[in-house]
Amino acid sequence: MHSAHFLQRSMLVGAGLCLGYVGAGGAQGQVAPGVPVVAPFPVAPEPGQAATAQPGIFNQPVVINTFERVEMERLRIAEELTKTQREDLAFREQVVKLTKKLASSSLSVAAPESIPTDYRTFLSLSEGAIATSQQYYALLKSALNDLTPQSPYLARTKGEGANPQRASATLLSLDRFAEDDGVSRTLRGHLAEFYGGQRDDASRIRGIDGNLAELDREKKQLEFQMRNTEGNNPLSGRPRGTDDDRAAFKERIATVTQSQTQLRQERQSLSHVVTEVQRKLQFQQYIVELAFQQRYIHALIACGFYRGAPSKGDLAINPQAYPSGRGNGPAGGAAGFPTPGAPGNVSMPANEDPFSKLNPTSAIPAASVPVIATVSGMEAFLTNRIRDAIKDREAMDNMLKEKQMSAAEGLLRKMVMTAKYQPELNTIPYGSRQLIHGYGQDMRALTDALQSRDYAEMRQIAKRIEKTGTDAGMKDIELFATEQPSKALYLVRQAELALKASDRKAAQSMTDAAVARAPLEPEVKDAIEKLQNLFLNNSRLAEDLEKVVEAGDYQSAYSRANEFGPLAAQAPDRGLRTKFEMLMEREKNVRAALERCDAFEKRASYADGWLALSNVDAAIAEDARIVRRMSGVMAKCPRFVAAYTKASEHEKAGAHSIALAWYLSALADAPGNTELVDKVNNLGTQVINR
Amino acid sequence: MNNNGRKLALGAASLVALLAISGGLTFFLLRKSNAFANLPAFPLDSYMEGGKLWSHEDYRLAGRVDNVIMRSSSGEKLLVVLQPEKSELRIPVVLDKSAGKIPVQREQNLVLKVDLGPTAQIQSKYYETR
Numbered sequence: 001m002h003s004a005h006f007l008q009r010s011m012l013v014g015a016g017l018c019l020g021y022v023g024a025g026g027a028q029g030q031v032a033p034g035v036p037v038v039a040p041f042p043v044a045p046e047p048g049q050a051a052t053a054q055p056g057i058f059n060q061p062v063v064i065n066t067f068e069r070v071e072m073e074r075l076r077i078a079e080e081l082t083k084t085q086r087e088d089l090a091f092r093e094q095v096v097k098l099t100k101k102l103a104s105s106s107l108s109v110a111a112p113e114s115i116p117t118d119y120r121t122f123l124s125l126s127e128g129a130i131a132t133s134q135q136y137y138a139l140l141k142s143a144l145n146d147l148t149p150q151s152p153y154l155a156r157t158k159g160e161g162a163n164p165q166r167a168s169a170t171l172l173s174l175d176r177f178a179e180d181d182g183v184s185r186t187l188r189g190h191l192a193e194f195y196g197g198q199r200d201d202a203s204r205i206r207g208i209d210g211n212l213a214e215l216d217r218e219k220k221q222l223e224f225q226m227r228n229t230e231g232n233n234p235l236s237g238r239p240r241g242t243d244d245d246r247a248a249f250k251e252r253i254a255t256v257t258q259s260q261t262q263l264r265q266e267r268q269s270l271s272h273v274v275t276e277v278q279r280k281l282q283f284q285q286y287i288v289e290l291a292f293q294q295r296y297i298h299a300l301i302a303c304g305f306y307r308g309a310p311s312k313g314d315l316a317i318n319p320q321a322y323p324s325g326r327g328n329g330p331a332g333g334a335a336g337f338p339t340p341g342a343p344g345n346v347s348m349p350a351n352e353d354p355f356s357k358l359n360p361t362s363a364i365p366a367a368s369v370p371v372i373a374t375v376s377g378m379e380a381f382l383t384n385r386i387r388d389a390i391k392d393r394e395a396m397d398n399m400l401k402e403k404q405m406s407a408a409e410g411l412l413r414k415m416v417m418t419a420k421y422q423p424e425l426n427t428i429p430y431g432s433r434q435l436i437h438g439y440g441q442d443m444r445a446l447t448d449a450l451q452s453r454d455y456a457e458m459r460q461i462a463k464r465i466e467k468t469g470t471d472a473g474m475k476d477i478e479l480f481a482t483e484q485p486s487k488a489l490y491l492v493r494q495a496e497l498a499l500k501a502s503d504r505k506a507a508q509s510m511t512d513a514a515v516a517r518a519p520l521e522p523e524v525k526d527a528i529e530k531l532q533n534l535f536l537n538n539s540r541l542a543e544d545l546e547k548v549v550e551a552g553d554y555q556s557a558y559s560r561a562n563e564f565g566p567l568a569a570q571a572p573d574r575g576l577r578t579k580f581e582m583l584m585e586r587e588k589n590v591r592a593a594l595e596r597c598d599a600f601e602k603r604a605s606y607a608d609g610w611l612a613l614s615n616v617d618a619a620i621a622e623d624a625r626i627v628r629r630m631s632g633v634m635a636k637c638p639r640f641v642a643a644y645t646k647a648s649e650h651e652k653a654g655a656h657s658i659a660l661a662w663y664l665s666a667l668a669d670a671p672g673n674t675e676l677v678d679k680v681n682n683l684g685t686q687v688i689n690r
Numbered sequence: 691m692n693n694n695g696r697k698l699a700l701g702a703a704s705l706v707a708l709l710a711i712s713g714g715l716t717f718f719l720l721r722k723s724n725a726f727a728n729l730p731a732f733p734l735d736s737y738m739e740g741g742k743l744w745s746h747e748d749y750r751l752a753g754r755v756d757n758v759i760m761r762s763s764s765g766e767k768l769l770v771v772l773q774p775e776k777s778e779l780r781i782p783v784v785l786d787k788s789a790g791k792i793p794v795q796r797e798q799n800l801v802l803k804v805d806l807g808p809t810a811q812i813q814s815k816y817y818e819t820r
Binding site: 639646650653655656657658660661662664665667668680681684685686687688689690 | 737738740756759760761762763767768769771778779780781782784807808809810811812
């Protein structure tokens with residue numbers, strides 16, 4: 001019951017909304033051709049009062065939209081709603097496409113958590129750290145040049161030969177740099193073992209055995225002493241020891257046991273003899289590991305030392321130098337390496353490289369090292385990697401010079417993935433990094449603005465990006481950002497028209513679509529707010545209309561006809577419409593009676609004036625204006641009024657002859673009055689024929 | 691008789707004749723104004739207020755003919771609007787066409803012998819002009 005009432009009222013409100021709006025100037029250009037427009041009602045001033053409205057034809061019938069026009073409008077709204085839903089899908093697709101485009105233009109568009117930490121650290125590195133890196137890599141290159149005449153960094157001729165001693169000394173100096181991560185020291189350790197010959201741990205094993213026997217004795221002694229603390233002394237009868245004594249013994253025994261365990265473990269680890277073959281294999285493994293870690297210069301240095309080893313001439317790399325299973329796999333394969341999807345590589349699960357779908361340049365796999373059979377082949381591979389890095393750096397410098405920010409950022413991403421420890425990457429100047437970082441930030445902000453539908457922000461950022469970069473076209477973004485607010489406004493206006501056609505569901509859908517399309521646009525916000533205000537105002541108006549109709553207040557109904565008329569005309573409740581129209585008729589009758597009375601009074605036909613008022617419908621007979629006017633007129637023709645009143649009373653009582661007598665008396669005061677003449681004729685006919 | 695005696699006799703005779711004529715005329719006039727004088731006057735106020743009146747009781751009603759507004763379908767009756775003496779009211783009287791010696795017309799003063807019909811209509815079968 002309540003909801004039905006509310007729905008009815010809502011529909012009534014919806015019906016009325018539009019009509020108020022059609023008249024408003026703001027929506028004039030947007031009203032569809034089929035939309036019915038209702039002219040305001042001309043309201044006559046009350047007789048005897050000055051006219052406040054414009055002169056016009058008063059008391060004319062209410063203009064109501066035809067059924068066909070209203071239905072046509074509803075059909076149009078339904079089509080508009082379908083179109084809106086289609087466009088909403090297209091809009092979403094467009095947003096996805098633009099997001100993909102932005103993602104392909106910059107790595108920073110991707111979620112921050114998916115960006116490799118190395119990359120972010122690299123961009124945020126301080127200028128001082130970069131200078132230190134430059135020193136470090138200068139030394140590293142020097143060490144390489146001393147060992148490898150074929151070094152890509154070599155500025156000398158081959159004739160100068162290698163200088164392993166100086167290279168080894170340089171390696172030692174690298175240890176003070178944080179960038180080295182102790183790699184050089186480890187390399188020197190491997191070299192020492194590699195060159196150091198066979199190692200024998202027999203003396204240490206003997207020492208450990210002696211220590212173990214001594215500890216065993218100590219442990220037995222402690223256990224004996226602890227047993228003696230239990231029970232009572234047979235002589236004194238007092239306890240031999242306290243709980244604290246026993247706890248102390250237990251603790252000492254545990255310490256001895258722990259020492260024994262450690263010594264046994266050490267003995268076990270020393271119970272082997274390292275052969276020359278094993279030392280070679282270990283060194284080869286270390287070379288491969290350095291290559292895997294993208295420490296190409298270190299790997300190349302290791303290769304140089306390997307060439308100078310006692311086993312010179314034997315440059316074959318044992319397949320076991322590669323990780324488990326790798327050596328037996330197909331040459332050049334990537335299985336078993338820390339590539340995306342490899343077991344244990346948590347940061348890059350299979351098929352989930354966040355950038356592979358977005359950016360072809362960012363979908364660079366992590367470093368992969370093919371299975372290479374010889375140290376020479378490994379050197380060639382490493383040299384190629386270094387040369388690639390040198391080329392990439394040169395290309396990136398050129399890109400930055402030409403403001404090709406998108407390509408520069410992509411290339412930087414590639415270098416981070418493939419040449420992580422290369423000097424070409426780590427010595428990129430601070431300014432260049434900031435340029436790329438700023439571009440990424442802009443692209444990120446642009447993506448955020450796109451996701452939040454902040455079109456003003458989008459336009460602003462797109463213009464800025466176009467100024468700073470040349471290879472990321474922003475025209476489509478700008479067009480999109482310009483187009484959407486006007487589309488959203490159009491949807492709001494369609495929602496207004498839907499409300500006009502009493503289609504609240506469609507109006508709601510269209511408003512939702514407008515909000516989804518441009519939630520932050522001030523004009524759209526204002527339009528929706530106006531729509532809501534209008535809705536609320538009309539809701540109150542609908543309540544007023546219902547009250548007026550229920551109270552039968554025809555005077556208010558008529559005086560507010562401009563407000564109520566459109567609302568009632570579109571109301572789905574026919575009863576309400578009919579009642580409203582009836583009230584309008586009543587007020588018009590009142591006004592017409594008063595007008596007629598005015599006219600008679602001007603001709604001093606007071607009796608006729610009084611009759612004009614007395615013959616109104618019973619529904620308006622008690623109207624205060626009529627009663628007041630009748631009193632005034634009656635004072636000017638009391639005899640007529642008395643005669644007419646008595647005539648009416650006798651006529652109602654069936655005393656036709658007496659009624660006729662009174663009517664004849666009244667007619668004498670209002671000669672020629674057609675109503676009285678008719679009465680006299682009717683009653684006279686009855687009287688004379690009896 | 692001498693001439694003087696004859697003149698005197700002729701004058702006396704003329705005077706007598708004049709007196710006789712004037713007396714007769716006076717009698718005639720007096721006789722007319724007192725038509726239906728034996729009847730009670732029509733209770734106009736009581737009638738107009740719807741008071742109970744006995745039908746078939748004759749009343750005397752005098753007044754001026756205001757209008758003749760209707761004729762019955764048979765043509766035997768007229769509906770006359772009468773303004774009673776000393777009243778501003780108008781009352782309808784159903785009059786037989788042959789009720790009087792001269793036809794009824796507007797502004798005529800009549801004395802009517804009236805009674806009430808079954809539906810309280812005033813009807814008259816005799817009237818006299820005056």
